[in-house]
Amino acid sequence: MAAAANSSASAAGAGGGSAAAAGLKTYFKTPEGRYKLQYEKTHSAAVLHYNHGGKTVSQLTVAYLKEKPAGQGSTPSTPSSSSGMRSAAARLLGSGNGNRTLSFVGGNGVSRAVSGSSRIGGGLGTSGGIGSSQAVANYDGKGTYIIFNTADTLFISDLNSQDKDPIKSIHFSNSNPLCHAFDPEAKEGHDLIIGMGSGDVYSMSLRQQLQDSGRKPVAAQHYNKGDKDGTSTGSRCTSVAWVPEREGIFVVSHSDGNLYVYDKCKDGNTECTFPAIKDPAQLMISHAKSSKSNPIARWHVCQGSINAISFSPDGAYLATVGRDGYLRVFDFSKEQLIFGGKSYYGALLCCTWSSDGKYLLTGGEDDLVQVWSMDDRKIVAWGEGHNSWVSGVSFDSYWSPPNSDGTGENTVYRFGSVGQDTQLLLWDLALDEIAVPLRHPSSGSPTFSSGSPSAHWDNACLPTGVLQPSPRMRDVPKLSPLVAHRVHVDPLSGLVFTNESILTICREGLIKIWVRPDQNENNHQSNSSELVLGNPVSKDRVITTSNKATGSSFKQSSAVVFT
Amino acid sequence: MVMGASGSKLEKALGDQFPEGERYFGLENFGNTCYCNSVLQALYFCIPFREKLLEYYANNKTPGDAEENLLTCLADLFMQVSQSKKKTGVIAPKRFVQRVKKQNELFRSYMHQDAHEFLNFLLNELVDILEKESNAAKDSPQSSSPEKVPNGPVQPLANGVRKEPPVTLVHKNFQGILTNETRCLRCETVTARDETFFDLSVDIEQNSSITSCLKNFCSTETLNAEDKFFCDKCCSLQEAQKRMKIKKAPHILVIHLKRFKYIEQLGRYKKLSYRVVFPMELKLSTSDDVDTEYSLFAVVVHVGSGPNHGHYVSLVKSHNHWLFFDDENVEMVEESTLQTFFGSSHEYSGNTDHGYILFYEGLGGKS
Numbered sequence: 001m002a003a004a005a006n007s008s009a010s011a012a013g014a015g016g017g018s019a020a021a022a023g024l025k026t027y028f029k030t031p032e033g034r035y036k037l038q039y040e041k042t043h044s045a046a047v048l049h050y051n052h053g054g055k056t057v058s059q060l061t062v063a064y065l066k067e068k069p070a071g072q073g074s075t076p077s078t079p080s081s082s083s084g085m086r087s088a089a090a091r092l093l094g095s096g097n098g099n100r101t102l103s104f105v106g107g108n109g110v111s112r113a114v115s116g117s118s119r120i121g122g123g124l125g126t127s128g129g130i131g132s133s134q135a136v137a138n139y140d141g142k143g144t145y146i147i148f149n150t151a152d153t154l155f156i157s158d159l160n161s162q163d164k165d166p167i168k169s170i171h172f173s174n175s176n177p178l179c180h181a182f183d184p185e186a187k188e189g190h191d192l193i194i195g196m197g198s199g200d201v202y203s204m205s206l207r208q209q210l211q212d213s214g215r216k217p218v219a220a221q222h223y224n225k226g227d228k229d230g231t232s233t234g235s236r237c238t239s240v241a242w243v244p245e246r247e248g249i250f251v252v253s254h255s256d257g258n259l260y261v262y263d264k265c266k267d268g269n270t271e272c273t274f275p276a277i278k279d280p281a282q283l284m285i286s287h288a289k290s291s292k293s294n295p296i297a298r299w300h301v302c303q304g305s306i307n308a309i310s311f312s313p314d315g316a317y318l319a320t321v322g323r324d325g326y327l328r329v330f331d332f333s334k335e336q337l338i339f340g341g342k343s344y345y346g347a348l349l350c351c352t353w354s355s356d357g358k359y360l361l362t363g364g365e366d367d368l369v370q371v372w373s374m375d376d377r378k379i380v381a382w383g384e385g386h387n388s389w390v391s392g393v394s395f396d397s398y399w400s401p402p403n404s405d406g407t408g409e410n411t412v413y414r415f416g417s418v419g420q421d422t423q424l425l426l427w428d429l430a431l432d433e434i435a436v437p438l439r440h441p442s443s444g445s446p447t448f449s450s451g452s453p454s455a456h457w458d459n460a461c462l463p464t465g466v467l468q469p470s471p472r473m474r475d476v477p478k479l480s481p482l483v484a485h486r487v488h489v490d491p492l493s494g495l496v497f498t499n500e501s502i503l504t505i506c507r508e509g510l511i512k513i514w515v516r517p518d519q520n521e522n523n524h525q526s527n528s529s530e531l532v533l534g535n536p537v538s539k540d541r542v543i544t545t546s547n548k549a550t551g552s553s554f555k556q557s558s559a560v561v562f563t
Numbered sequence: 564m565v566m567g568a569s570g571s572k573l574e575k576a577l578g579d580q581f582p583e584g585e586r587y588f589g590l591e592n593f594g595n596t597c598y599c600n601s602v603l604q605a606l607y608f609c610i611p612f613r614e615k616l617l618e619y620y621a622n623n624k625t626p627g628d629a630e631e632n633l634l635t636c637l638a639d640l641f642m643q644v645s646q647s648k649k650k651t652g653v654i655a656p657k658r659f660v661q662r663v664k665k666q667n668e669l670f671r672s673y674m675h676q677d678a679h680e681f682l683n684f685l686l687n688e689l690v691d692i693l694e695k696e697s698n699a700a701k702d703s704p705q706s707s708s709p710e711k712v713p714n715g716p717v718q719p720l721a722n723g724v725r726k727e728p729p730v731t732l733v734h735k736n737f738q739g740i741l742t743n744e745t746r747c748l749r750c751e752t753v754t755a756r757d758e759t760f761f762d763l764s765v766d767i768e769q770n771s772s773i774t775s776c777l778k779n780f781c782s783t784e785t786l787n788a789e790d791k792f793f794c795d796k797c798c799s800l801q802e803a804q805k806r807m808k809i810k811k812a813p814h815i816l817v818i819h820l821k822r823f824k825y826i827e828q829l830g831r832y833k834k835l836s837y838r839v840v841f842p843m844e845l846k847l848s849t850s851d852d853v854d855t856e857y858s859l860f861a862v863v864v865h866v867g868s869g870p871n872h873g874h875y876v877s878l879v880k881s882h883n884h885w886l887f888f889d890d891e892n893v894e895m896v897e898e899s900t901l902q903t904f905f906g907s908s909h910e911y912s913g914n915t916d917h918g919y920i921l922f923y924e925g926l927g928g929k930s
Contacts, residue, residue: 365840366774387772421771491770
């Protein structure tokens with residue numbers, strides 16, 4: 001093991017290793033077939049990077065740009081897509097991005113559902129229209145781009161090109177970009193937001209950046225929190241997200257436990273004060289007094305950093321995870337806490353939603369993946385399998401159970417996780433199997449280790465607005481991974497499922513694109529919202545691994561499945 | 564001058580938040596004594612240990628003019644810091660260092676020493692002294708019996724003679740119990756043997772976490788082929804499974820990361836710069852399914868590329884602030900700074916500052 005690690009490390013360059021490095025395979029197997037390494041993307045080694053005040057961790061956003069209709073002028077307008085394009089977009093947009101973050105940097109993106117209604121005639125962005133477009137247009141036919149950050153630069157790569165280098169670099173002169181999010185539903189103006197290490201936020205048009213050949217942001221709008229009180233020292237942005245179904249509204253979380261709501265149509269540099277926070281451990285929501293102010297609201301969520309945020313696909317709920325180890329789920333419009341719970345121990349670093357909005361995943365410093373139920377308002381399972389902190393979790397909304405006849409409700413979910421152990425794990429969540437063991441451990445009326453009043457685990461529904469304490473190790477059903485694959489030399493920081501592939505990114509900024517098995521194409525032709533499990537999922541799935549040491553670890557963890 | 568500037572800088576940085584009654588003092592380096600200084604700072608900010616030591620020293624100092632030993636030197640040093648009129652500054656631990664070198668020839672040279680060896684030596688030496696004093700007090704009919712709470716039939720390694728040694732303040736703070744279980748795979752008999760520990764030494768792997776290292780520490784090992792187990796019941800060599808369980812969790816959990824590995828081909832030790840992440844909070848599951856919760860309060864960091872070259876520093880949490888102690892220098896740092904001491908994903912990166920000994924304090928009401 002040590003020898004293999006040494007040779008892997010020595011073969012790897014500073015910017016991350018090639019797939020040919022010893023110990024890393026270019027494929028992994030699942031019951032559906034082989035996922036193969038198709039492309040690699042990274043920042044250009046020729047460009048020197050400057051870090052403003054510390055090392056950054058690369059994050060990944062996938063952006064889908066719709067094609068401009070042929071024959072139309074350069075002035076942007078709301079394109080009327082054909083029904084074919086719309087259905088294609090519907091598949092592409094379903095839960096394309098997951099949230100992934102580490103304890104000191106932000107995550108990207110948000111799960112978004114297709115809008116059932118369109119808001120026509122919304123306010124124009126302050127950037128207005130483009131006067132005249134550049135002669136050079138860098139559009140690929142499919143229009144799918146990868147956005148990632150390293151040091152003081154934001155990079156844009158073409159997802160479907162073999163080219164390893166980015167097609168665009170955007171340099172920030174005063175701070176490091178840490179997190180970013182793209183809004184494929186943006187009708188006018190800016191669709192890309194970027195959170196900085198200084199606490200500032202920028203919004204811009206992805207299309208405009210691609211059309212420009214320079215290295216500076218083009219027509220970017222700047223936002224700051226506006227806090228002028230002395231205690232605010234420019235707390236780092238940790239996560240940014242557009243609010244689904246609310247055009248132009250986005251949310252930014254910070255390492256001081258605050259979250260700010262911005263309107264992209266308002267001036268981002270207004271003077272704006274919020275009341276002083278008296279108890280850092282208590283939720284406190286304040287609204288800006290002036291209608292011209294931006295941010296329009298500040299939520300103080302928790303003591304310590306908010307590490308990641310994620311909206312439910314319909315935009316109704318907002319999930320946050322923090323340094324204090326708590327997941328909190330809020331009703332965003334009512335501004336109320338719905339429920340929350342604590343990790344086994346340590347901070348939570350990432351969170352995401354299933355595309356139907358019924359389940360959440362979190363990951364953090366206890367090396368576990370936690371599965372939470374929105375209906376039950378509590379933890380339903382822990383995934384054991386990572387050998388280090390979990391830095392990214394995501395549901396695979398493009399996957400359907402084998403032998404599905406395309407009717408009925410979803411009873412098996414596929415999700416993935418990546419960690420600082422350099423591994424990608426894939427999991428199957430079979431809900432009819434999870435439900436059974438929950439009854440068994442609760443027969444003894446377990447009390448929680450934190451000493452809170454005991455609660456029966458099998459209560460049908462927990463009350464609203466309660467943060468559950470950390471459960472005991474033996475009280476939570478355990479999941480084992482279907483697949484464990486070491487995909488990078490460096491610790492991982494992000495994971496995205498797309499229609500055709502899985503994307504992984506490591507902290508150093510190397511991205512790998514794993515193309516789905518060919519036979520999987522058939523499954524995706526059926527409507528993913530109407531899937532049913534045809535056959536019971538086998539409990540004796542073989543764990544595939546490329547690493548012998550990892551294999552021995554999974555041999556142990558399999559012993560605790562469904563205890 | 565540097566000392567004054569550094570001290571006043573720290574006081575300004577903390578301002579109103581300087582904790583009441585607390586002292587932040589650097590320790591002078593007498594030539595490769597950073598292994599000593601870094602461990603001393605970690606122990607000083609182990610509040611239960613500091614308080615018990617100073618209390619014991621205050622109660623036992625007056626009866627007779629007892630000879631100087633490592634315990635008195637350590638207590639004197641702690642007293643010197645805690646009772647200083649100034650809040651910050653530098654102290655020279657001269658008497659303590661001289662006493663260490665006098666009692667252990669291993670530390671007599673001016674070469675670089677291993678901080679973990681020093682910690683082990685110090686704790687065991689304190690145990691010897693405390694047990695001697697406890698026995699002496701017990702033998703004397705006039706003095707009152709010292710506080711004694713036996714743990715049961717646990718036989719410590721250091722003292723093979725006594726069945727129930729006195730429980731010293733060192734045991735109360737640092738001692739845990741491991742159970743070595745061996746299960747014969749033929750007759751299913753489980754043989755258990757208890758073992759006490761003051762710290763856990765865990766093997767490390769690249770890109771792992773303390774959680775997975777502890778899991779590996781307690782993982783099951785199969786004895787077969789040439790390594791079979793002699794089962795008393797079967798009266799023969801059989802295949803068996805062996806594993807380690809934590810029977811009693813210590814109040815202060817000290818985790819030693821085995822970063823120095825002997826390489827046979829080279830004939831010397833090599834440093835493993837592996838990236839091993841450690842969280843601010845941790846839980847240990849004991850064999851009776853109790854989850855003990857811990858909070859990180861100190862890290863001893865090794866700086867350098869090998870065991871015989873380098874430097875030790877320590878990071879310490881005091882009243883919700885993190886402080887960086889580099890011999891004489893003391894400064895406040897952000898909690899996120901600890902992540903820079905996780906290690907390197909690449910073997911030949913420039914980063915040589917690696918967490919080496921972790922100190923976690925139990926959060927329960929244990930004593």
